[in-house]
Amino acid sequence: AQSVTQLGSHVSVSEGALVLLRCNYSSSVPPYLFWYVQYPNQGLQLLLKYTSAATLVKGINGFEAEFKKSETSFHLTKPSAHMSDAAEYFCAVVHYGGSQGNLIFGKGTKLSVKP
């Protein structure tokens, strides 16, 4: 069965600092992976997705993620944090099996940005 693990439920960075949010996946087949962002009191919106076309995926708002099969990781990065990046971030993997095609979400990482 597929799963994702997000390391760190809370991450705090200073404005202008590097953002690194960690996601490790478990999958017996090549995975399809997503990062979603949730701003306070809103629904989720897609940041980026990995569908095996390229290992480095660029998303919206300057975020990118690199798929590393050897490390079973799909970490999200942004070179310079902005106050508007404060939100909760979810990693997700497509599930194979009985409910094939559905997403399985990690527990989320809340990002705080200090001025």
Place this chain on the structure above:
Amino acid sequence: NAGVTQTPKFQVLKTGQSMTLQCAQDMNHNSMYWYRQDPGMGLRLIYYSASEGTTDKGEVPNGYNVSRLNKREFSLRLESAAPSQTSVYFCASSERRGLVGEQFFGPGTRLTVL
């Protein structure tokens, strides 16, 4: 183009009361989903509808029922609400249940059961 809309935005129920959460999408998507979000738990799938006329259980279906009324609308019903169902509920839709299909989310319904 409103995307995915949910009503109501907020609701307070007493234990044992029933209610229906409404969801509609205007993107002509085939698949729709209901999730619940609890602190530290991420999103968990309650029910989904791969296409009009079909519904299936997700990870946490107990205490809920759903209806795919037509291609646009997918409702979630709590027959006898319990405090454990206090949560934020999100509806989502996607073009199809597929390996790379992005899901689009509504703004959520915040439900409190006393």
